[in-house]
Amino acid sequence: MKKYDYKKVEKKWQKFWEKNKPFRAEDGNKKEKYYYLVEFPYPSGEGLHVGHVRSYTALDIMARKKRIQGFNVLYPIGWDAFGLPAENYAIKTGKHPKKVTEENVKVYKNQIQSLGISFDWDREINTTDPEYYKWTQWIFLQLYKKGLAYKKKMPINWCPSCKIGLANEEVVDGKCERCDAEAEKKEMEQWMLKITEYADRLIEDLETVDYLDKIKTQQINWIGRSEGSDIDFEVKDFDDRIKVFTTRPDTLFGATFMVLSPEHELVNKITTSKQEKEVIKYQEQAGKKSDLERTELQKEKTGVFTGAYAINPVNKKKIPIWIADYVLASYGYGAIMAVPAHDQRDFEFANKYKLEIEQVISPMFIDDINPPQEGFDEVCRDTVLAFVRDKKTKKYALLDWHGTLDGITTTVMGGIDDGEDPEKAARKELAEEAGLENVTLIKKSNWITEAKYCASHKKENRHAKAHAFLFEVENLDKQKEIPEKEQKIHTLYWVKEDEVEGKLVPPHQKFVWQQILEETALTQGGHLMNSGKYDGMNVGECIENITKWLDKQNLGKKATNYHLRDWVFSRQHYWGEPIPMVYCEVCGWVPLKEEDLPLELPMVEKYLPTDTGESPLASIEDWVKTTCPKCKGKARRETDTMPNWAGSSWYFLRYIDPKNTEQFADMDKLKYWTPVDLYNGGMEHTTLHLLYSRFWHKFLYDQGLVPTSEPYQRRVSHGMILAPDNQKMSKSRGNVINPDEIVNEYGADTLRIYEMFMGPYDQPVSWDTNGLRGVKKFLDKVWASRDKQNKQDSKEVVALLHKTIQKVTEDIDKMHFNTAVSAMMIFVNKIQETGCTKETFEKFIILLSPFAPHLAEELFSALGEKGSVAEQSWPSFDKSKVASEQIEIPVQVNGKIRDKLSVSADISEAELKKLALDSEKVQKFLEGKKPKKVIYVKGRLLSIVV
């Protein structure tokens, strides 16, 4: 028999596909559509990565299967070709980025085609094509017209060595990606997109889509919405007010000073002449610091007093105003009210500069235990046990409280427990004391011991939890009773599930909390104290009431803040889409007319940015000089270009109608194809690309330009492929696996299946060349199996075939490719042994065809069939055929397997029981006793309890 010549066969079918275009998606088709999308690659000089192969193959398998199942599938590809590497290469070599990009695209295209990925090449797009970026510019103009694009002076990352503005992504560890010089901050006018206007919808609409949970949470965290209040503070002796944002308006009575960021606009105005020198010096220092330094130096807070005072609106107290760089200019209003007792950062700052600390929240609260709370055991209501550990001696003691909790009587019970595991001892103690079956001590921290137990009653099987926060206990070693005054027990409350609310019980609170405040701020909830009429309220109530009051006084109102910032849309680079705006001395910023798009990138001589930090375009005088579209007067073009997130924010729409010259895509076609049913991409794009494109899409939706408010129905993410040494593949490490070499040595089908078989699709895996050989062996076995034809299939083979069909079909849908491959291996191992009919084998080939399309096509035609595997229909399975007649039932005695009985599948329970009890092996373990209970799980197992 001839050996399978993968090189020849793969070429043959690739040519066939190129010529016959069986993977073309058809517009206006009556069939149900399916849109699969992979992130289009940046065609770098390094060529395709094995990571690309993993995701392209995975979706290729799904697309091929869906086509065989009769769907109209759109699976397109294109090139995200604007970007820095091409420009850097141009700077080095003088070769035009366009040229470089063209060459790289060619390489990529060849590589992808050599893998047999079923992309619809008729829809290939390229973001650097003027016919494409015409529409990127057009969308920008729409954003501008709706007020969502604006120009703003803001600090950008600046590389003093390259003399160029850097995008955040180009700053790695605070350094310039290209030259390793430390990046600085520089104020520059930048185009911004108001993504923050969509922040709420970007969170809320996540509920309507099917993304992996980790993607959703990452997006939510990135947007970082927090609810709170804006509060105005009057500045003493000035008419100005300082506005702050806080999530804890309840702590307002504890606001003992204010802190402004060094960049705050009021700083210079309010600073007293006495403090002026110091303040200016501090501002200068802060300005010089890069982001890196600011965050690195977070251990020690620094700041300067301005000499000015503000008035706390609730108690009219005069509080000092400081500046410090731990307050960020870019979040909220760049100013805070400092509540040192209840905020860790303010606490540290206050301690350092000896500022007043006023406690206004008492975390001491306790539930009313009488009458009993629903869900709590009697025992749990009046017994709490926890540990205390002596700070000096590091020894443990047990504490036990009895009686009602507001008149706590405390006795030291277990005494010092030297050496013995305190957890175990405590558990034992409590178990005995409280008559509980078991008790688990849950948490203990350094010198504050936090204990929590969960207990359950044997009979009722109910759970109850309690917390006991304990301080070190003095005179522990003497084991004497601790006088009530000296008890440093400060918190004790019952919790039901996650609820942490209760009523205030105030004994010893001052004493206790002064102790703890020496070390840390009290950031947890509790009840108000030292807060006038709000005393005794819990945090939630207080926030509600105090906000109402502030609103009435016109001093504050509810507010929401986000970590998400507006999108900096300007880049001082050449190789990007020109921003279609001109600056007219008379009219200001004026957009180009839509009919003048695209605004094409002009040819330049030098790609290096100018000394002023402007893009290379700025040096092309005759391009920059233009006339104002509005007044026809003198005007200058914007020389910044768009970031490369621009073209990728809407590319999936262009695939739908790639050649349309009238609009970015036709509405009817959009209605048919959107949304993308499945979008695959890396986790690294979760917070940038994915968020940006959702934002653009929502904007287009609001303008009535697309039919859906979300672009992607489902988003999945592939795990990274690591090098055999478990490291990230990188040129510098020299551990990169080149897919071309693998295709050459093992064939594309082997590479495809290997990458699917390596491990779960969504998890990282490391490369193992030996695994590749195993897959090759499997495909050779498949090829050899075509000679093992029988006239009839055994029942066993029929059952296995149906099982395999079911497994493969379901696993592809679930993206469990590794187990699908495993199922096919099992099938082939079987028919290698026994052979099968031609019909059975052909069904198997169809199952295999999405994974190994070349081999499948070749086998299909070698079996004398005409046409392509892709034109067949997907095999169906019959569950009734999967079940075999003889089954093996394990028999357990007291939970351990003692025997296995081979019986017919339809055996009755009584019969099986008899068989089992008669079994010698089972008898042995019954030891003559009578079984208490016999449990039969149909078709699975029999369990005997003695």
Place this chain on the structure above:
RNA sequence: GCCUCGGUGGCGGAAUUGGUAGACGCGCUGGACUUAAAAUCCAGUGGUUGUAUAAACCGUGCCGGUUCGAUUCCGGCCCGAGGCACCA
């Protein structure tokens, strides 16, 4: 510090409405074929004990719980990976 995910043989991993833990593949060991090697094929392969083709015990990060039965459910802890991070 916060958020998310994970921890199963020598390795990648399989098994979840709780029901035979280790499928499939790699590697390793032994054998067949060969002058030899590669390739291929056959057998074995979690650990300990063992009368070693019988059988028993242990075993899914750790400690407990629920259950006839837990990798799976519950409580806590430890370790690892990723993301965010002076966000008021």
